[in-house]
Amino acid sequence: MSDNKPTFHHLNNSQSQRILWLLEELDIEYNLILHTRNPPTHPTAPFQSPPALVAVSPHGTAPLLITGPKDGNRTIPESLAIATYLIRTFDTDDKFGLKDGDWVRDEVITSMACTNLQRATGFIMMLDFGLIRTGEGPMGGVLDGPELRKQLGSLERELVGGPEGGFFMGERPGRADVILEFPMTMVRHRGYLDLGVEFPRLDEWLQRCYDRPAYRRALEKGNGYDMSVFPKVPR
Ligand SMILES: N[C@@H](CCC(=O)N[C@@H](CS)C(=O)NCC(=O)O)C(=O)O
Known part of the structure; x- marks a missing residue:
């Protein structure tokens, strides 16, 4: 090393x-x-x-x-x-688990974080920072809120239906958990919606990440x- x-x-x-x-x-x-x-x-x-x-x-x-x-x-x-x-x-x-674990699951969830979720949070961030305006055209209303809820719904189902232990990859965070932390923190810090009310299992998951000793050291x-x-x- x-x-x-x-x-x-x-x-x-x-x-x-x-x-x-x-x-x-x-x-x-x-x-x-x-x-x-x-x-x-x-x-x-x-x-x-x-x-x-x-x-x-x-x-x-x-x-x-x-x-x-x-x-x-x-x-x-x-x-x-x-x-x-x-x-x-x-x-x-x-x-x-990227070698002998369920790396396919890790890849799927990492991909969800980096593509559809990133697009949904990125769009709301542009509205939030005043870079674009909203509500114009039929897709404006879809991307401003419903799309983020759809992506978070998919993730929450993955979490609930996944391995036991509280993290997407089981008892300890995997690469997918690490990558997801940032868009989820954006949702929480910027108040894009109330995670605790709308997606309580994701909210608990995020808290679990924050409670890791390694997270606190970081x-x-x-x-x-x-x-x-x-x-x-x-x-
Ligand atoms: N696609 C890159 C994005 C990196 C990125 O845009 N980082 C931002 C911080 S969140 C940054 O460095 N912003 C400062 C700048 O662009 O000048 C990644 O996934 O790491």
């Missing part, structure tokens, strides 16, 4: 928090570089990545992982690619994770 220690570039109030959680769940050594978003008063790039992150990241975004020398000091952007690399490289006991090591800091534009 000592010859293959990765370096993780993290950005506050961002989806890279879930990778910090994964690093802690894996219980490996890593170098951590904390970046802070530009201030809201920045003339051209408010809340965006600061110059030090832009300088190292091919897409100017976090999360970003630089592998250890054994793996060629390779730069890996993209949450899912980083998560898969970390698990394949360091989960030697197959705790995440919060302590990071530099803030509050997705409500971005201004809400009234509609």
Whole structure:
């Protein structure tokens, strides 16, 4: 391990928090570089990545992982690619089940998180941040609310019908749980709907993630994770 220690570039109030959680769940050594978003008063790039992150990241975004020398000091952007690399490289006991566990289920739920759920939360985020207007045309009313509820309904059914233990992948979080944490935190922090009332099993699942000792350590090591800091534009 000592010859293959990765370096993780993290950005506050961002989806890279879930990778910090994964690093802690894996219980490996890593170098951590904390970046802070530009201030809201920045003339051209408010809340965006600061110059030090832009300088190292091919897409100017976090999360970003630089592998250890054994793996060629390779730069890996993209949450899912980083998560898969970390698990394949360091989960030697197959705790995440990507080798001999139900990796097909993990792939399906990860895909739900990264495609339909991401699209639903992304659309509401654009309304929320005032980037687009809503209610115009028949699809406006579908995407603004019903679509998110449909995706969360599918996920809740997967959770309830899945293996026992409280996480999507059973008794401990899998890659799918880690990837889902961010869109679900967006729903909770930005108040897109009341998870506890509408999707109580998902709400309990999210709390279970937050209660993991590794999750708490990741919060302590990071530099803030509050997705409500971005201004809400009234509609
Ligand atoms: N598809 C990428 C998205 C990464 C991304 O957009 N990260 C945001 C934080 S949530 C970011 O770095 N924003 C700052 C910027 O774009 O300048 C992933 O899954 O990791």
